[in-house]
Amino acid sequence: MIWLAVLVCGVGCYLLKLAGMSVPDRVLEHPVLRRTADLLPVVLLAALVAVQVLVTKGPDGPALGIDARLAGLGAACVALVLRAPFIVVVLVAALTAALLRL
Amino acid sequence: MALDAATRTIVRDGIAVGVATGAYGISFGAISVASGLDVWQSCALSLLVFTGASQFALVGVIGSGGNPMLGALSGLLLGTRNTLYGLKVAPMVEWPGRRRAAAAHILIDESTAMTLTRTTRAHARAGFLSTGLSVFVLWNLATLAGAIAGDSLGDPRTYGLDAAVGGAFLGLLWPRLDSVRNRVAALLGAALALSLVPVTPAGVPVLAAGVVAFGLGLIGREEVAAS
Known part of the structure; x- marks a missing residue:
């Protein structure tokens, strides 16, 4: 199943890139479509942040919960405010959570 | 063909971006194996999908216990x-048929950014190719290194690798939080996803948050006109 997901995502993402390189610019002249496309990464990334940090595996499936990951996210936030590069942001998040769990 | 000075500078900048971006392929590789993919699946993702946010999304959904196909769908939505x-890039580089099909694979955030600022076709092509190719090579090598390292670490929680995923997504989101509209969209998307967590299978909340983008897209006319 994971392999199938990798292939589907790979082929699909390539076709999305190729479509952008191949279709005329006019396609996205419709303002609703353009705004939706602009907002999609913002909304999805924000949802991914929230779910990755606040969801734990409970006995009856996924549940909300707070643990060291939230502290890691807070530290990542500070790193971003200080204009740290991406790799530093990721390391700071991991390190903070790891230290809290010692 | 000898390169003129301006083109040499463009190529050098492109390679520098590639080195910087490739470095965080290490974190992708490590997070990917921590999420339950094996080394080969992680490398295949970087080779085939080759667009960071989509790859992180796919492994994120799998890591949280979601159906891998829901992860693939999240990755596709981000790939749009x-x-x-x-x-924007196609009219600047103007590659025909087969070359365009090949170039499409390295069409990502970085290669786009290093193309759109150019004023001639030759410079646009130089920026696109030098950035896209150097990111591709380094991203894939780094994924392999990160995946092998992550594989030998043991329990990923000990090293906070589960927290690194949230940090990675925040790092990708951060530069996009540059307008009130985008900040509101981010908060709504996060809130909707969290509210769905207790009542839907893993992977669904993130996809459902995409509805917020469409909703705000429908009503956002005035704000865009004003900016």
């Missing part, structure tokens, strides 16, 4: 932004 990039 490359379509927008293509619309």
Whole structure:
């Protein structure tokens, strides 16, 4: 199943890139479509942040919960405010959570 | 063909971006194996999908116990932004048929950014190719290194690798939080996803948050006109 997901995502993402390189610019002249496309990464990334940090595996499936990951996210936030590069942001998040769990 | 000075500078900048971006392929590789993919699946993702946010999304959904196909769908939705990039890049590089098909694979955030600022076709092509190719090579090598390292670490929680995923997504989101509209969209998306967590299978909340983008897209006319 994971392999199938990798292939589907790979082929699909390539076709999305190729479509952008191949279709005329006019396609996205419709303002609703353009705004939706602009907002999609913002909304999805924000949802991914929230779910990755606040969801734990409970006995009856996924549940909300707070643990060291939230502290890691807070530290990542500070790193971003200080204009740290991406790799530093990721390391700071991991390190903070790891230290809290010692 | 000898390169003129301006082109040499463009190529050098492109390679520098590639080195910087490739470095965080290490974190992708490590997070990917921590999420339950094996080394080969992680490397295949970087080779075939080759667009960071989509790859992180796919492994994120799998890591949280979601159906891998829901992860693939999240990755595809995030991949739609490359379509927008293509619309802007294509008229600048003007590659025909087969070359365009090959170039499409390295159409990503970085290669787009290093192309759109150019004023001639030759410089646009130089920026696109030098950035896209150097990111591709280094991203894939780094994924392999990160995946092998992550594989030998043992329990990923000990090293906070589960927290690194949230940090990675925040790092990708951060530069996009540059307007009130986008900040509101981010908060709504996060809130909707969290509210769905207790009542839907893993992977669904993130996809459902995409509805917020469409909703705000429908009503956002005035704000865009004003900016």
